[in-house]
Amino acid sequence: MEHLGLNMNWLESEIYIAASATLYFGLLTLMSVRVVLKRKPIGVSLAWLFLMFAIPLVGMIGYFIFGELNLGAKRSRQRKLISGTFLEWIQEQAMTYKQSKELISENAHAMQSFVESYTNMPMVKGNKHTLLTTTDDILLELTKEIKDAKKHCYLMFYICNQGGLVDQLLEELKSAAIRGVECKLLLDSVGSHDFLKSNLPAQLRQAGVEVVEGLPVGAFRLLFQRQDLRLHRKLVCIDDHIAYTGSMNLVDPAYFKIDKGVGEWIDLMVRCEGPIVQHMQGLFLWDWSLETEQNLHLPEANKSLFCIAGDENSQLIPSGPEFGKVGIHQVLLTAIYEAKYSLVLTSPYFVPDESLLTALQVASMRGVDVKIILPAKNDSVMVKYASRAFFEDLLKSGVEIHQFYGGLLHSKSIVIDEKIALVGTVNLDLRSFWLNFEMTMLIDNPRFSGELLTAQMQYTLASNQLTLEKWQKRPFFKRLLEGFLYLFSPLL
Numbered sequence: 001m002e003h004l005g006l007n008m009n010w011l012e013s014e015i016y017i018a019a020s021a022t023l024y025f026g027l028l029t030l031m032s033v034r035v036v037l038k039r040k041p042i043g044v045s046l047a048w049l050f051l052m053f054a055i056p057l058v059g060m061i062g063y064f065i066f067g068e069l070n071l072g073a074k075r076s077r078q079r080k081l082i083s084g085t086f087l088e089w090i091q092e093q094a095m096t097y098k099q100s101k102e103l104i105s106e107n108a109h110a111m112q113s114f115v116e117s118y119t120n121m122p123m124v125k126g127n128k129h130t131l132l133t134t135t136d137d138i139l140l141e142l143t144k145e146i147k148d149a150k151k152h153c154y155l156m157f158y159i160c161n162q163g164g165l166v167d168q169l170l171e172e173l174k175s176a177a178i179r180g181v182e183c184k185l186l187l188d189s190v191g192s193h194d195f196l197k198s199n200l201p202a203q204l205r206q207a208g209v210e211v212v213e214g215l216p217v218g219a220f221r222l223l224f225q226r227q228d229l230r231l232h233r234k235l236v237c238i239d240d241h242i243a244y245t246g247s248m249n250l251v252d253p254a255y256f257k258i259d260k261g262v263g264e265w266i267d268l269m270v271r272c273e274g275p276i277v278q279h280m281q282g283l284f285l286w287d288w289s290l291e292t293e294q295n296l297h298l299p300e301a302n303k304s305l306f307c308i309a310g311d312e313n314s315q316l317i318p319s320g321p322e323f324g325k326v327g328i329h330q331v332l333l334t335a336i337y338e339a340k341y342s343l344v345l346t347s348p349y350f351v352p353d354e355s356l357l358t359a360l361q362v363a364s365m366r367g368v369d370v371k372i373i374l375p376a377k378n379d380s381v382m383v384k385y386a387s388r389a390f391f392e393d394l395l396k397s398g399v400e401i402h403q404f405y406g407g408l409l410h411s412k413s414i415v416i417d418e419k420i421a422l423v424g425t426v427n428l429d430l431r432s433f434w435l436n437f438e439m440t441m442l443i444d445n446p447r448f449s450g451e452l453l454t455a456q457m458q459y460t461l462a463s464n465q466l467t468l469e470k471w472q473k474r475p476f477f478k479r480l481l482e483g484f485l486y487l488f489s490p491l492l
Helices: 001-038 041-054 056-066 075-096 105-118 135-148 165-178 200-207 275-292 326-339 354-365 381-390 391-396 430-437 446-461 476-486
Strands: 124-130 153-156 181-186 211-215 235-238 242-246 267-275 312-319 342-346 369-375 402-405 414-418 420-424 438-444 463-465
Touching: 075 124, 075 275, 105 312, 105 326, 105 420, 105 438, 124 135, 124 275, 124 446, 135 153, 135 165, 135 235, 135 242, 153 165, 153 275, 165 181, 165 200, 165 430, 165 438, 181 275, 200 211, 235 275, 242 420, 267 275, 312 326, 312 369, 326 354, 326 414, 326 420, 326 430, 342 402, 342 446, 354 369, 354 391, 354 402, 369 446, 381 476, 391 402, 402 446, 414 446, 420 446
Parallel strands: 153 181, 181 211, 342 369, 369 402
Antiparallel strands: 124 267, 124 312, 153 235, 235 242, 242 267, 312 438, 342 414, 402 463, 414 420, 420 438
16 A cells, blocks of 8 residues: 555656646747747847746746837827827928928938838927036026926936935926926836835925826736836926937936946936927827826917027937837938948947947948947946947947946937937937837037037047957956857847
Protein backbone atom coordinates (compact mmCIF):
# COMPACT_ATOMS: atom_id res chain seq x y z
CA MET A 1 0.00 0.00 0.00
CA GLU A 2 2.86 2.33 0.89
CA HIS A 3 4.50 1.56 -2.45
CA LEU A 4 1.19 2.25 -4.25
CA GLY A 5 0.87 5.57 -2.40
CA LEU A 6 4.36 6.61 -3.49
CA ASN A 7 3.51 5.76 -7.09
CA MET A 8 0.34 7.82 -6.90
CA ASN A 9 2.24 10.82 -5.49
CA TRP A 10 4.85 10.45 -8.22
CA LEU A 11 2.12 10.27 -10.88
CA GLU A 12 0.33 13.33 -9.50
CA SER A 13 3.63 15.19 -9.45
CA GLU A 14 4.38 14.24 -13.04
CA ILE A 15 0.90 15.31 -14.15
CA TYR A 16 1.29 18.64 -12.34
CA ILE A 17 4.68 19.26 -13.94
CA ALA A 18 3.36 18.32 -17.40
CA ALA A 19 0.29 20.55 -17.01
CA SER A 20 2.41 23.47 -15.76
CA ALA A 21 4.88 23.06 -18.61
CA THR A 22 2.04 22.88 -21.15
CA LEU A 23 0.43 26.02 -19.72
CA TYR A 24 3.78 27.83 -19.55
CA PHE A 25 4.86 27.05 -23.12
CA GLY A 26 1.32 27.61 -24.37
CA LEU A 27 1.27 31.11 -22.90
CA LEU A 28 4.74 31.82 -24.26
CA THR A 29 3.65 30.66 -27.72
CA LEU A 30 0.44 32.71 -27.64
CA MET A 31 2.28 35.86 -26.51
CA SER A 32 4.92 35.35 -29.21
CA VAL A 33 2.24 34.94 -31.87
CA ARG A 34 0.53 38.09 -30.59
CA VAL A 35 3.78 40.07 -30.89
CA VAL A 36 4.27 38.82 -34.46
CA LEU A 37 0.69 39.57 -35.53
CA LYS A 38 0.84 43.15 -34.19
CA ARG A 39 3.54 43.90 -36.81
CA LYS A 40 5.41 46.47 -34.77
CA PRO A 41 8.75 47.78 -36.07
CA ILE A 42 11.08 44.79 -36.43
CA GLY A 43 13.49 46.01 -33.76
CA VAL A 44 10.68 46.44 -31.25
CA SER A 45 9.19 43.02 -32.00
CA LEU A 46 12.56 41.26 -31.75
CA ALA A 47 13.38 43.03 -28.48
CA TRP A 48 10.09 41.86 -26.92
CA LEU A 49 10.59 38.31 -28.20
CA PHE A 50 14.16 38.27 -26.86
CA LEU A 51 12.93 39.45 -23.45
CA MET A 52 10.12 36.89 -23.37
CA PHE A 53 12.41 33.95 -24.13
CA ALA A 54 15.31 35.20 -21.98
CA ILE A 55 13.19 36.04 -18.92
CA PRO A 56 9.78 34.56 -19.81
CA LEU A 57 7.68 35.61 -16.82
CA VAL A 58 9.11 39.15 -16.75
CA GLY A 59 8.85 39.42 -20.53
CA MET A 60 5.22 38.27 -20.75
CA ILE A 61 4.05 40.47 -17.87
CA GLY A 62 6.05 43.39 -19.28
CA TYR A 63 4.45 43.01 -22.69
CA PHE A 64 0.99 42.77 -21.15
CA ILE A 65 1.56 46.07 -19.32
CA PHE A 66 3.70 48.01 -21.80
CA GLY A 67 3.63 46.21 -25.12
CA GLU A 68 0.56 47.60 -26.88
CA LEU A 69 -1.02 51.02 -27.38
CA ASN A 70 -4.14 50.92 -25.26
CA LEU A 71 -5.39 54.30 -24.08
CA GLY A 72 -8.55 53.02 -22.43
CA ALA A 73 -12.17 52.91 -23.55
CA LYS A 74 -13.20 56.24 -21.98
CA ARG A 75 -10.44 58.21 -23.71
CA SER A 76 -11.15 56.48 -27.02
CA ARG A 77 -14.85 57.36 -26.79
CA GLN A 78 -14.09 60.97 -25.97
CA ARG A 79 -11.60 61.25 -28.83
CA LYS A 80 -14.19 59.96 -31.31
CA LEU A 81 -16.75 62.36 -29.87
CA ILE A 82 -14.66 65.52 -30.30
CA SER A 83 -12.39 64.74 -33.28
CA GLY A 84 -14.90 65.91 -35.89
CA THR A 85 -15.38 69.25 -34.13
CA PHE A 86 -11.63 69.70 -33.85
CA LEU A 87 -11.02 69.02 -37.56
CA GLU A 88 -13.78 71.39 -38.62
CA TRP A 89 -12.29 74.09 -36.41
CA ILE A 90 -8.83 73.66 -37.94
CA GLN A 91 -10.24 73.92 -41.46
CA GLU A 92 -12.21 77.05 -40.59
CA GLN A 93 -9.17 78.71 -39.03
CA ALA A 94 -7.00 77.76 -42.00
CA MET A 95 -9.20 79.73 -44.37
CA THR A 96 -8.03 82.94 -42.70
CA TYR A 97 -4.36 82.39 -41.88
CA LYS A 98 -3.02 79.52 -44.00
CA GLN A 99 0.17 80.44 -45.81
CA SER A 100 0.21 79.91 -49.57
CA LYS A 101 2.60 77.32 -50.96
CA GLU A 102 4.69 79.80 -52.97
CA LEU A 103 5.51 81.79 -49.81
CA ILE A 104 6.83 78.75 -47.93
CA SER A 105 10.57 78.03 -48.18
CA GLU A 106 11.49 75.21 -50.53
CA ASN A 107 13.31 73.45 -47.67
CA ALA A 108 10.06 73.29 -45.70
CA HIS A 109 7.71 72.14 -48.49
CA ALA A 110 7.99 68.40 -47.87
CA MET A 111 7.64 68.67 -44.09
CA GLN A 112 4.78 71.17 -44.30
CA SER A 113 2.82 69.04 -46.76
CA PHE A 114 3.32 65.85 -44.80
CA VAL A 115 2.29 67.40 -41.47
CA GLU A 116 -0.83 68.92 -42.98
CA SER A 117 -1.79 65.61 -44.58
CA TYR A 118 -1.78 63.62 -41.33
CA THR A 119 -2.76 66.27 -38.73
CA ASN A 120 -4.68 68.77 -40.92
CA MET A 121 -2.63 71.49 -39.19
CA PRO A 122 -1.63 74.03 -41.87
CA MET A 123 1.38 76.31 -41.86
CA VAL A 124 0.14 79.74 -40.83
CA LYS A 125 1.54 83.17 -41.57
CA GLY A 126 1.93 86.36 -39.58
CA ASN A 127 3.71 85.01 -36.50
CA LYS A 128 6.52 86.22 -34.30
CA HIS A 129 8.77 83.84 -32.37
CA THR A 130 11.18 84.82 -29.61
CA LEU A 131 13.80 82.37 -28.37
CA LEU A 132 14.33 82.16 -24.61
CA THR A 133 17.46 80.29 -23.56
CA THR A 134 17.86 81.06 -19.85
CA THR A 135 15.67 79.11 -17.44
CA ASP A 136 15.43 81.93 -14.88
CA ASP A 137 14.32 84.36 -17.58
CA ILE A 138 11.74 81.86 -18.82
CA LEU A 139 10.18 81.39 -15.37
CA LEU A 140 10.24 85.13 -14.62
CA GLU A 141 8.58 85.96 -17.95
CA LEU A 142 5.89 83.32 -17.48
CA THR A 143 5.22 84.65 -13.99
CA LYS A 144 4.89 88.22 -15.31
CA GLU A 145 2.51 87.18 -18.09
CA ILE A 146 0.33 85.27 -15.62
CA LYS A 147 0.29 88.33 -13.39
CA ASP A 148 -0.92 90.47 -16.32
CA ALA A 149 -3.44 87.91 -17.64
CA LYS A 150 -6.98 89.16 -18.16
CA LYS A 151 -8.86 86.17 -19.60
CA HIS A 152 -7.21 82.79 -19.14
CA CYS A 153 -3.98 80.96 -18.25
CA TYR A 154 -3.61 77.44 -19.64
CA LEU A 155 -0.54 75.43 -18.55
CA MET A 156 0.39 71.87 -19.54
CA PHE A 157 3.63 70.20 -18.40
CA TYR A 158 5.14 66.76 -18.00
CA ILE A 159 6.87 67.71 -14.74
CA CYS A 160 5.90 70.26 -12.11
CA ASN A 161 8.36 70.52 -9.24
CA GLN A 162 7.98 73.01 -6.41
CA GLY A 163 10.86 75.18 -5.27
CA GLY A 164 12.55 78.42 -6.27
CA LEU A 165 10.98 80.52 -9.01
CA VAL A 166 8.26 77.92 -9.62
CA ASP A 167 6.75 78.77 -6.22
CA GLN A 168 6.42 82.41 -7.29
CA LEU A 169 4.77 81.36 -10.56
CA LEU A 170 2.23 79.17 -8.76
CA GLU A 171 1.43 82.00 -6.34
CA GLU A 172 0.69 84.28 -9.30
CA LEU A 173 -1.48 81.55 -10.80
CA LYS A 174 -3.51 81.40 -7.58
CA SER A 175 -3.80 85.20 -7.56
CA ALA A 176 -4.98 85.18 -11.17
CA ALA A 177 -7.69 82.63 -10.39
CA ILE A 178 -8.83 84.62 -7.36
CA ARG A 179 -9.30 87.76 -9.48
CA GLY A 180 -11.43 85.85 -11.98
CA VAL A 181 -8.98 84.64 -14.63
CA GLU A 182 -9.75 81.13 -15.93
CA CYS A 183 -6.75 79.05 -14.85
CA LYS A 184 -6.16 75.44 -15.92
CA LEU A 185 -3.14 73.30 -15.00
CA LEU A 186 -2.74 69.90 -16.73
CA LEU A 187 0.13 67.74 -15.42
CA ASP A 188 1.31 64.25 -16.32
CA SER A 189 0.55 61.68 -13.64
CA VAL A 190 4.03 60.11 -13.65
CA GLY A 191 6.24 63.11 -14.34
CA SER A 192 4.47 65.24 -11.70
CA HIS A 193 3.79 62.42 -9.22
CA ASP A 194 5.44 64.09 -6.23
CA PHE A 195 3.77 67.42 -6.88
CA LEU A 196 0.34 65.87 -7.36
CA LYS A 197 0.67 63.95 -4.09
CA SER A 198 1.64 67.10 -2.17
CA ASN A 199 -0.76 69.61 -0.63
CA LEU A 200 -0.15 72.20 -3.37
CA PRO A 201 -2.84 70.99 -5.82
CA ALA A 202 -5.45 71.36 -3.06
CA GLN A 203 -4.25 74.90 -2.36
CA LEU A 204 -4.45 75.76 -6.05
CA ARG A 205 -7.94 74.30 -6.37
CA GLN A 206 -9.08 76.21 -3.31
CA ALA A 207 -7.96 79.42 -5.05
CA GLY A 208 -9.94 78.48 -8.16
CA VAL A 209 -7.26 76.88 -10.32
CA GLU A 210 -8.45 73.73 -12.11
CA VAL A 211 -5.74 71.09 -11.63
CA VAL A 212 -6.03 67.87 -13.65
CA GLU A 213 -3.84 64.75 -13.57
CA GLY A 214 -3.10 63.66 -17.12
CA LEU A 215 -3.04 59.98 -18.11
CA PRO A 216 -3.40 58.76 -14.48
CA VAL A 217 -1.68 55.54 -13.49
CA GLY A 218 -2.54 52.87 -10.94
CA ALA A 219 -2.52 49.14 -10.36
CA PHE A 220 -6.20 48.75 -11.22
CA ARG A 221 -5.74 50.70 -14.46
CA LEU A 222 -3.22 48.10 -15.68
CA LEU A 223 -6.18 45.97 -16.67
CA PHE A 224 -7.65 48.61 -18.96
CA GLN A 225 -4.92 50.81 -20.41
CA ARG A 226 -1.19 51.01 -21.00
CA GLN A 227 0.60 52.86 -18.20
CA ASP A 228 3.75 54.22 -19.83
CA LEU A 229 2.09 56.43 -22.47
CA ARG A 230 3.00 59.83 -21.13
CA LEU A 231 1.77 63.39 -21.65
CA HIS A 232 5.15 64.92 -22.48
CA ARG A 233 3.97 68.25 -23.91
CA LYS A 234 5.05 71.61 -22.50
CA LEU A 235 2.62 74.39 -23.36
CA VAL A 236 1.51 77.70 -21.87
CA CYS A 237 -1.25 79.86 -23.37
CA ILE A 238 -1.91 83.31 -21.88
CA ASP A 239 -5.14 85.01 -22.97
CA ASP A 240 -5.43 84.92 -26.78
CA HIS A 241 -2.17 86.49 -27.82
CA ILE A 242 0.81 84.64 -26.29
CA ALA A 243 1.85 81.00 -26.09
CA TYR A 244 5.04 79.18 -25.13
CA THR A 245 6.46 75.78 -25.90
CA GLY A 246 9.85 74.10 -25.82
CA SER A 247 11.80 71.64 -23.74
CA MET A 248 11.44 73.13 -20.27
CA ASN A 249 9.27 71.59 -17.59
CA LEU A 250 7.71 73.64 -14.80
CA VAL A 251 10.83 73.37 -12.67
CA ASP A 252 13.56 75.63 -11.32
CA PRO A 253 16.77 73.77 -12.25
CA ALA A 254 18.46 74.95 -9.05
CA TYR A 255 15.90 72.90 -7.07
CA PHE A 256 15.37 69.95 -9.42
CA LYS A 257 17.16 66.56 -9.24
CA ILE A 258 20.19 68.19 -7.64
CA ASP A 259 21.26 64.81 -6.19
CA LYS A 260 21.66 63.15 -9.62
CA GLY A 261 25.16 64.50 -10.22
CA VAL A 262 24.42 65.70 -13.77
CA GLY A 263 24.31 69.45 -13.10
CA GLU A 264 21.42 71.80 -13.72
CA TRP A 265 19.10 71.10 -16.65
CA ILE A 266 19.66 73.37 -19.65
CA ASP A 267 16.50 74.23 -21.58
CA LEU A 268 14.96 76.63 -24.04
CA MET A 269 11.45 77.84 -24.83
CA VAL A 270 9.84 79.76 -27.68
CA ARG A 271 7.46 82.65 -27.09
CA CYS A 272 4.87 82.65 -29.87
CA GLU A 273 2.63 85.48 -31.03
CA GLY A 274 0.21 85.60 -33.95
CA PRO A 275 -2.24 83.10 -35.47
CA ILE A 276 -0.15 80.09 -34.38
CA VAL A 277 -1.29 80.84 -30.82
CA GLN A 278 -4.79 79.74 -31.80
CA HIS A 279 -3.54 76.29 -32.81
CA MET A 280 -1.56 75.97 -29.59
CA GLN A 281 -4.59 76.99 -27.56
CA GLY A 282 -6.70 74.49 -29.51
CA LEU A 283 -4.23 71.69 -28.75
CA PHE A 284 -4.39 72.46 -25.04
CA LEU A 285 -8.19 72.40 -25.07
CA TRP A 286 -8.12 69.13 -27.04
CA ASP A 287 -5.95 67.50 -24.36
CA TRP A 288 -8.02 69.04 -21.58
CA SER A 289 -11.24 67.66 -23.07
CA LEU A 290 -9.72 64.18 -23.46
CA GLU A 291 -8.61 64.11 -19.83
CA THR A 292 -11.71 65.64 -18.27
CA GLU A 293 -14.41 64.44 -20.72
CA GLN A 294 -15.68 68.02 -20.74
CA ASN A 295 -17.12 69.55 -23.90
CA LEU A 296 -14.55 70.89 -26.35
CA HIS A 297 -14.86 74.70 -26.34
CA LEU A 298 -12.54 76.01 -29.04
CA PRO A 299 -11.82 79.71 -29.72
CA GLU A 300 -13.45 81.30 -32.73
CA ALA A 301 -11.27 81.97 -35.77
CA ASN A 302 -11.48 85.73 -35.24
CA LYS A 303 -8.99 88.18 -36.73
CA SER A 304 -9.46 90.61 -33.86
CA LEU A 305 -8.36 87.98 -31.33
CA PHE A 306 -5.50 86.35 -33.21
CA CYS A 307 -3.99 89.20 -35.17
CA ILE A 308 -0.89 89.32 -37.33
CA ALA A 309 2.17 89.75 -35.08
CA GLY A 310 5.10 89.33 -37.50
CA ASP A 311 6.22 87.88 -40.81
CA GLU A 312 7.22 84.35 -39.79
CA ASN A 313 5.65 81.10 -40.98
CA SER A 314 5.10 78.33 -38.46
CA GLN A 315 3.29 75.03 -38.14
CA LEU A 316 2.27 73.17 -35.00
CA ILE A 317 3.07 69.45 -35.08
CA PRO A 318 1.23 67.47 -32.40
CA SER A 319 2.26 63.84 -32.17
CA GLY A 320 1.41 60.76 -30.16
CA PRO A 321 -0.46 57.45 -30.37
CA GLU A 322 -3.73 59.11 -31.36
CA PHE A 323 -2.12 60.74 -34.40
CA GLY A 324 -1.25 57.48 -36.16
CA LYS A 325 1.90 55.47 -36.77
CA VAL A 326 3.97 57.95 -38.75
CA GLY A 327 3.93 61.35 -37.14
CA ILE A 328 7.00 63.08 -35.85
CA HIS A 329 9.35 60.23 -36.78
CA GLN A 330 8.60 60.78 -40.47
CA VAL A 331 8.95 64.55 -40.05
CA LEU A 332 12.45 64.10 -38.61
CA LEU A 333 13.45 61.73 -41.39
CA THR A 334 12.18 64.23 -43.94
CA ALA A 335 14.11 67.05 -42.26
CA ILE A 336 17.35 65.07 -42.40
CA TYR A 337 16.93 64.04 -46.03
CA GLU A 338 15.94 67.60 -47.03
CA ALA A 339 19.14 69.10 -45.60
CA LYS A 340 21.45 70.41 -48.31
CA TYR A 341 24.54 71.58 -46.43
CA SER A 342 24.06 71.73 -42.65
CA LEU A 343 22.13 69.95 -39.93
CA VAL A 344 22.49 70.56 -36.18
CA LEU A 345 20.57 68.50 -33.62
CA THR A 346 20.36 68.67 -29.82
CA SER A 347 18.68 66.10 -27.59
CA PRO A 348 19.10 64.81 -24.04
CA TYR A 349 18.11 61.27 -25.04
CA PHE A 350 19.47 59.81 -28.27
CA VAL A 351 18.37 56.26 -29.09
CA PRO A 352 17.57 56.25 -32.83
CA ASP A 353 16.08 53.40 -34.79
CA GLU A 354 17.81 52.05 -37.89
CA SER A 355 16.02 54.42 -40.28
CA LEU A 356 17.03 57.54 -38.35
CA LEU A 357 20.59 56.29 -37.88
CA THR A 358 20.89 55.58 -41.60
CA ALA A 359 19.44 58.97 -42.51
CA LEU A 360 22.07 60.75 -40.40
CA GLN A 361 24.87 58.63 -41.88
CA VAL A 362 23.69 59.20 -45.44
CA ALA A 363 23.33 62.95 -44.87
CA SER A 364 26.92 63.18 -43.67
CA MET A 365 28.26 61.01 -46.49
CA ARG A 366 26.55 63.14 -49.14
CA GLY A 367 28.32 66.24 -47.82
CA VAL A 368 25.95 67.69 -45.22
CA ASP A 369 27.72 69.06 -42.14
CA VAL A 370 25.94 67.04 -39.42
CA LYS A 371 26.45 67.94 -35.77
CA ILE A 372 24.76 66.16 -32.84
CA ILE A 373 25.03 67.79 -29.41
CA LEU A 374 24.26 65.53 -26.44
CA PRO A 375 24.77 65.80 -22.68
CA ALA A 376 27.97 64.17 -21.41
CA LYS A 377 26.12 63.11 -18.25
CA ASN A 378 22.62 61.68 -18.29
CA ASP A 379 20.02 60.98 -15.61
CA SER A 380 19.23 57.63 -17.28
CA VAL A 381 22.07 55.10 -17.15
CA MET A 382 20.33 52.75 -19.60
CA VAL A 383 19.78 55.51 -22.17
CA LYS A 384 23.33 56.78 -21.67
CA TYR A 385 24.93 53.48 -22.67
CA ALA A 386 22.35 52.47 -25.27
CA SER A 387 22.94 55.85 -26.92
CA ARG A 388 26.69 55.31 -27.08
CA ALA A 389 26.22 52.07 -28.99
CA PHE A 390 25.49 54.24 -32.07
CA PHE A 391 28.47 56.59 -31.78
CA GLU A 392 31.05 54.55 -33.69
CA ASP A 393 28.85 54.12 -36.78
CA LEU A 394 28.06 57.84 -36.79
CA LEU A 395 31.68 58.91 -36.33
CA LYS A 396 32.80 56.60 -39.16
CA SER A 397 30.29 58.35 -41.42
CA GLY A 398 31.69 61.78 -40.59
CA VAL A 399 28.97 62.91 -38.16
CA GLU A 400 30.28 65.24 -35.45
CA ILE A 401 29.28 64.29 -31.90
CA HIS A 402 29.67 66.94 -29.20
CA GLN A 403 29.31 66.01 -25.53
CA PHE A 404 28.00 68.92 -23.46
CA TYR A 405 29.54 69.38 -19.98
CA GLY A 406 27.62 72.47 -18.81
CA GLY A 407 24.81 70.49 -17.16
CA LEU A 408 22.15 68.15 -18.50
CA LEU A 409 21.41 69.55 -21.95
CA HIS A 410 17.65 69.05 -22.16
CA SER A 411 16.75 71.19 -25.18
CA LYS A 412 15.34 69.42 -28.23
CA SER A 413 16.05 71.28 -31.44
CA ILE A 414 17.02 70.88 -35.08
CA VAL A 415 18.20 73.54 -37.52
CA ILE A 416 18.26 72.67 -41.22
CA ASP A 417 20.47 74.69 -43.61
CA GLU A 418 20.30 77.67 -41.20
CA LYS A 419 16.77 78.39 -42.51
CA ILE A 420 14.32 75.93 -40.97
CA ALA A 421 13.92 75.14 -37.27
CA LEU A 422 12.22 72.33 -35.40
CA VAL A 423 11.89 72.97 -31.68
CA GLY A 424 9.67 71.40 -29.04
CA THR A 425 9.38 68.44 -26.69
CA VAL A 426 10.51 65.48 -28.84
CA ASN A 427 13.61 63.53 -27.88
CA LEU A 428 15.52 61.53 -30.47
CA ASP A 429 14.35 58.18 -29.14
CA LEU A 430 11.62 55.69 -29.90
CA ARG A 431 9.58 56.62 -26.82
CA SER A 432 9.11 60.15 -28.13
CA PHE A 433 8.44 58.92 -31.67
CA TRP A 434 5.81 56.29 -30.89
CA LEU A 435 4.57 56.48 -27.29
CA ASN A 436 4.60 59.96 -25.78
CA PHE A 437 2.17 62.76 -26.52
CA GLU A 438 4.51 65.44 -27.86
CA MET A 439 4.48 68.74 -29.72
CA THR A 440 6.94 70.39 -32.09
CA MET A 441 7.06 73.75 -33.83
CA LEU A 442 8.19 73.92 -37.46
CA ILE A 443 9.39 77.50 -37.94
CA ASP A 444 10.15 78.62 -41.48
CA ASN A 445 12.25 81.72 -40.91
CA PRO A 446 16.00 82.39 -41.36
CA ARG A 447 16.14 84.97 -38.54
CA PHE A 448 14.71 82.66 -35.89
CA SER A 449 16.67 79.67 -37.23
CA GLY A 450 19.83 81.76 -37.01
CA GLU A 451 19.12 82.60 -33.37
CA LEU A 452 18.51 78.95 -32.55
CA LEU A 453 21.68 77.96 -34.40
CA THR A 454 23.63 80.52 -32.35
CA ALA A 455 22.29 78.93 -29.15
CA GLN A 456 23.31 75.50 -30.43
CA MET A 457 26.83 76.73 -31.24
CA GLN A 458 27.09 78.14 -27.74
CA TYR A 459 26.37 74.65 -26.47
CA THR A 460 29.36 73.37 -28.44
CA LEU A 461 31.62 75.85 -26.61
CA ALA A 462 30.85 73.94 -23.40
CA SER A 463 31.30 70.58 -25.13
CA ASN A 464 34.05 68.17 -26.12
CA GLN A 465 33.96 66.81 -29.66
CA LEU A 466 34.47 63.06 -29.85
CA THR A 467 37.01 61.61 -32.25
CA LEU A 468 36.77 58.15 -33.74
CA GLU A 469 40.32 57.28 -32.66
CA LYS A 470 39.67 58.20 -29.01
CA TRP A 471 36.25 56.56 -28.97
CA GLN A 472 37.60 53.23 -30.20
CA LYS A 473 39.98 53.15 -27.21
CA ARG A 474 37.22 52.99 -24.60
CA PRO A 475 37.36 49.99 -22.22
CA PHE A 476 35.99 46.61 -23.29
CA PHE A 477 33.46 46.42 -20.45
CA LYS A 478 31.87 49.66 -21.68
CA ARG A 479 31.61 48.24 -25.20
CA LEU A 480 29.97 45.14 -23.74
CA LEU A 481 27.49 47.19 -21.70
CA GLU A 482 26.65 49.35 -24.73
CA GLY A 483 26.11 46.26 -26.88
CA PHE A 484 23.89 44.60 -24.29
CA LEU A 485 21.69 47.66 -23.74
CA TYR A 486 21.56 48.22 -27.51
CA LEU A 487 19.47 45.03 -27.71
CA PHE A 488 16.82 46.76 -25.57
CA SER A 489 17.06 50.16 -27.30
CA PRO A 490 13.70 49.69 -29.10
CA LEU A 491 12.02 49.45 -25.68
CA LEU A 492 13.70 52.47 -24.02
